[in-house]
Amino acid sequence: MEKIQLKNINKQMKRKDILQNINLDIHGSLGLLGPNGAGKTTLMKIITTLIQPDSGTIQSENLNWENTKEVRKNIGYLPQHFSMYKNITVRECLNHLGNLKGISMHNRSKDILTTAENVNLIDVLDTKIKNLSGGMLRRVGIAQAILGNPKLLIVDEPTVGLDIEERVRFRRLLRKLGRDRHIIISTHIVEDIETTCDSICILKDGKVLQTGSKSDLLDLVRGKVVEDMVDLNDTYLESLRLISTREAGNQYKIRYFSDSVNQNNIVEPALEDAYLYLMKEEDTNDRR
Amino acid sequence: MIYRIYQSTIFTSKLALRTWLFPIFFICLNSYIIYTFYIYRFQTFSPPSALTTSSYFVIFGMLAYLLFGMWIIRVEKSTSMSDLTLLIDNGYLFGFLSKVLVGIITILTSQIILMASYIAIFYGHPITDVPYYLAVFKYITVFWSISFFISFLLGMLLASVIKGKSVYPVLLLVFCFLIPINHVFLESANRVLNFDLDSWLNLGEPNPYSVYHAFYGFSIDYFHWMKKLLFLSIIFLLFIFLFIKKKIIHLGKPTYIVLLLFVIVFSFSAIEITKKNQILVNDPTRIIDYYRNNEQALLMDDQAIRLDDFDIFLKPNAHLEADVTFTITNEGREELNSLHFALFHELKISELHSNGIALNYVQDGDFVTVELNNAIESGEKIDISMHYEGLKTNLYFGNNQAIYLPHYFPWLPSTNLKPAFDLVTDQKGLHRIKPSYQEETNYRLTINYDKKVYTNLNKQAEGTWSGKSSSGLSVISGMLNENSQENYQWIYPVTWEQSVEDFSTFETYFRMFYNTITNSLDLNIEKPNRVFFIPNLNISDTLNGESVWVNGSDLILGTPIYIEPDQDYFDIFQAELTYELVPALTTNKLNTDMDDYEFQALFNIVFAKVINKQMNINDDTDTLKFFISEKLTVDQDVNTVVKELKDFLSKKEAEDANHPLYQEWLHLIESKKSWDELYALIKQFNNREVSPNGKDPA
CATH class of the missing domain: 1.20.190 (Delta-Endotoxin; domain 1)
Structure with missing residues (x-):
């Protein structure tokens, strides 16, 4: 599937600007990163065609988003809080959605097996939904989304509520699924994107703060992240732009942004640093 | 898909x-x-x-x-x-x-x-x-x-x-509005709107408190189907609008076609239910209320006209539609500029013309006055054609479920200038006034109907009957079955099969009754051999002599609609039957005045009691006592008659149906004599000796 272009997308809800002038190119796997209320879910729903933007266009080379019928054929969607009828089995759930998607009876059985294998659900196909763990249920969500092999997979907050082990597994799965299709992952957890996405878009208050590859974002803060050992009583701490604080023996290891080029303790930045940097910069701009 | x-x-x-x-x-x-x-x-x-x-x-x-x-x-x-x-x-x-x-x-x-x-x-x-x-x-x-x-x-x-x-209270509200006992919640709304909102919204049995009408059948009237269709079309239209709003379906050719389809169904059903329909509703006081509120002042004189050669085309659909053409002869000596008929007020005339020329007419209650463009000379004849439709009462029917248009009901124009009903006796009971037919009249009847139609005419072809009758025309059809044995044919509701199995009991009783009454009163009446055993009385009917009617060889043996006769019906109710049969063979056929009822009823009840005694039927009905104490309008004249009558009835000779008093009493009725003359008659018999065989020694 070709690149998807979002141009000047605006959306208001209850007279509040939810999205403002969003311009974005989607190719490969894209992570939508932002705090709660940034407008990620609204943007996702606009891309899925579940809601319409007030203005702006979305299109790829062969597809115009005004033709929702065609667009929907190419979209797989995992909603933020995925849940399913409790008294049906995984197979029945996938079979029902496959049927509604118009997958023929013959291809559906094969498709369900392939999908279940892909998302590692083969052993629980005949287990009722109510007996699945949170991670398993999320896999069912992904399985239903990729049934019919859509060209664009949209995943909203995929790891919320999962334990650490499940999160790691799920991220690996998303990475795998993103190899032969576009995938948009909306999250406020930076690690979700770090391992799964080629490009990242950071949203705040309905605006795009930054888009680019992971290294583009890291470049933003390269040479600006400093680590130091301090006493918590040190008065100068208040003037620092802190990223994190960790206990280390009698002292604390702090991580912060510094614009001074003469720092000795400059470290290699992480994606979370870039994200926080942009958030703080935006806050500073807002205060001004 | x-x-x-x-x-x-x-x-x-x-x-x-x-x-x-x-x-x-x-x-x-x-x-x-x-x-x-x-x-x-x-x-x-x-x-x-x-x-x-x-x-x-x-x-x-x-x-x-x-x-x-x-x-x-x-x-x-x-x-x-x-x-x-x-x-x-x-x-x-x-x-x-x-x-x-x-x-x-x-x-x-x-x-x-x-x-x-x-x-x-x-x-x-x-x-x-x-x-x-x-x-x-x-x-x-x-x-x-x-x-x-x-x-x-x-x-x-x-x-x-x-x-x-919040869906639950709304759901409960909708539920309360639509269930068969919704009037509990909507009674006050009915009063405010002056409209039966409850029966309109009720989706269940339309008469939850009334019994099954064995003759009419279930109230599966056309109206109810249309009402349900209307509800369904409204709901589906709301769904379509909701889906369009939510962009579940998009405006396009298929959507427009489906939308159009439901709009057509909606419009069709809405129009159909607003049309006049005859529905079986639980409304027993409808007729009583009408006659209580519309006292019919007779402002016109009897005319010497004769109605003949009726050509009747009935269309019993959602309600009765009739095209009737008949010939009027001016049998008087003077020319006539207007004509007066009786016709039941629920049958509304929409067209009236003579030889293709429309005539002005006024329909006021049960009377119709037609203004003639040219006067009819003495002896002259003209043809009148009229189209009328309607009928809503639950006593008579003319729709696609049942037809009950008996000869004693003015569903055809009649020269008997009396209303169809009157409220009589102290209790203001509903009394049917039979149209009078002085001479034999020719009828030709056409009906297209999917059930067997019974009339007192001869069948000519499928859906066509013709013949003569001097007592009017009856048309009967419904959820009926028939059976016959020897000379008798009896017609009854299909659900009363078990009750009429005992028809031979009735036949024995009726043969004895017929012989007794014709001999005692010296009546010359054809013995009916076709019996209609049907519910024809409303729950508000309380008077004697309203259920049984004779029309030539037809006997309509009516019951209240709430009766569910059991297997011993003919055995159990023989005593009551006599009280209904006596007026059917004596006074019901008379062309009487409206205020004659009590005068006639007293005779009928007394004579029925006597016949029951003579036929050794166990009569514990107290009908006479009840009639005198509760219904008879007591004044000086009536009081003296009752006193004298009681004296007479206390005598052994009074138990003989052949006693000359009864025959003479009937003659008094036929010759429209008054209470005074009746008093004199009874007194005369009270004061003289009668031989043991009941014959006057004089």
């Missing part, structure tokens, strides 16, 4: 079955009604009551299906299915259609189970008539299945538009 909906339907059915709650409710609901069938078969035998007394079943069923409809939407909304199906091309729509199909399948399954149970329990015990079972099927369809389906759809609709728990 069909396969996708089919597969989705199977999935939704599984989902519903696995709740356990709905399957258990389904089983309980159907078991309850099957148990009701059992009760009406083996404990109180009344096959139709098994359906008409099922309001509780309908109430619980409607609630269950409202909740089922709500659940089937809510269960999806509680998952991610709503969002997911919206993203699939037609996914939401197919899901919706599959849910509707699940509702239909559940309701149809219930209908099949109930219909099969009904047939298994009642068929051949002793009803075997296919039309009756077809009516049962229609009843179950219109008042149970479609009502449940509407409830189911409303549950779906409410759950689709109302979020959260």
Whole structure:
């Protein structure tokens, strides 16, 4: 599937600007990163065609988003809080959605097996939904989304509520699924994107703060992240732009942004640093 | 597409079955009604009551299906299915259609189970008539299945538009408005609106407190089908608008076609139910109220005109429509510039012309005055054609379910310038005034009807009858069956098969009665050999002599509509029958004045009592005592008659039906004599000796 272009997308809800002038190119796997209320879910729903933007266009080379019928054929969607009828089995759930998607009876059985294998659900196909763990249920969500092999997979907050082990597994799965299709992952957890996405878009208050590859974002803060050992009583701490604080023996290891080029303790930045940097910069701009 | 909906339907059915709650409710609901069938078969035998007394079943069923409809939407909304199906091309729509199909399948399954149970329990015990079972099927369809389906759809609709728990009070409100006992909630609204909102909204049995009308059949009138169609079309239109708003369906050719289809159904059903329809409604005081509020002052004189050569074309559809042409002869000496007829006020004339020229007319109550363009000279004849339609009373019918247009009801123009009913006696009871027919009249009747039609004319071809009658024309059809034996034919409601098995008891009784009355009163009356055994009295009928009528060889043997005769009916009610049969053979055929009723009724009741005694029928009815104490309008004249009569009746000779007093008393009635003359007559017999054989020694 070709690149998807979002141009000047605006959306208001209850007279509040939810999205403002969003311009974005989607190719490969894209992570939508932002705090709660940034407008990620609204943007996702606009891309899925579940809601319409007030203005702006979305299109790829062969597809115009005004033709929702065609667009929907190419979209797989995992909603933020995925849940399913409790008294049906995984197979029945996938079979029902496959049927509604118009997958023929013959291809559906094969498709369900392939999908279940892909998302590692083969052993629980005949287990009722109510007996699945949170991670398993999320896999069912992904399985239903990729049934019919859509060209664009949209995943909203995929790891919320999962334990650490499940999160790691799920991220690996998303990475795998993103190899032969576009995938948009909306999250406020930076690690979700770090391992799964080629490009990242950071949203705040309905605006795009930054888009680019992971290294583009890291470049933003390269040479600006400093680590130091301090006493918590040190008065100068208040003037620092802190990223994190960790206990280390009698002292604390702090991580912060510094614009001074003469720092000795400059470290290699992480994606979370870039994200926080942009958030703080935006806050500073807002205060001004 | 069909396969996708089919597969989705199977999935939704599984989902519903696995709740356990709905399957258990389904089983309980159907078991309850099957148990009701059992009760009406083996404990109180009344096959139709098994359906008409099922309001509780309908109430619980409607609630269950409202909740089922709500659940089937809510269960999806509680998952991610709503969002997911919206993203699939037609996914939401197919899901919706599959849910509707699940509702239909559940309701149809219930209908099949109930219909099969009904047939298994009642068929051949002793009803075997296919039309009756077809009516049962229609009843179950219109008042149970479609009502449940509407409830189911409303549950779906409410759950689709109302979020959260606020759907429950709305659901309860809708439920209260639509159930058969909704008048409990809507009575005050009725008063404010001056409109029967409750009966309009009621989706169940339209007469939840009344009994089955054995002659008319179930009240599966055309109106009820149209009403249900209207409800369904409104609900589906609301769904379509909702889907357009939610962009589940898009405006395009297919949507416009479906929308147009439902708009057509909506318009058609709305127009149809606003038309005049005759519906079997539980409204026993309708006629009484009319005559109480519309005292009919007779402002016109009797005319010496004769009506003959009636050509009648009846169209009994949603209500009675009639095209009637007849010839009028001026038999008086003076020319006539206007004509006066009697015609029942519910039959509204819409066209009236003579030889193609429209005439002005005024219809006032039960009277019609026609202004002639040219006067009719003495001896001159003119043809009058009129089109009239209507009829709403529950006493007479002329629609596609039943026809009851007896000779004693002015459904044809008549020269008898009296209203169709009068309120008589102290209790203001409903009294039918028979139109008078002085001479033999020619009739030609045409009806296209799907049930067998009985008339007192001769059948000429399919749907056409003709002949002469000097006592009027009767047209009868309905949920009737017939049987015959020797010289008798008897016609009766199909559900009364068991009761008329004992017809020979009636035949023996009637033969004896006929011989006694004709000999005693020296009557020259043809012995009826065709008996209509039908319910023709309203619950508000309290007077004697209103149920049984004789028209040539036809005897209409009426009962109140609430009677469900049992097997011993003819045995048990012989004493009461005599009180109805006596006026039928004596005074009902007379052209009497409106205020003659009490004068005649006293004779009829006294003579019936005497006949019962003579026929050794156990008469513990107290009818005479009750009539004198409760109904007779007492004044000085009447008081003296009653006193004298009591003296006479205390004598042994009074028990003889051949006593000359009775014959002379009837002559007094026929010659329109007064209470004074009756007093003199009774006194005369009280004062003289009579020989033991009852003959006057003089």
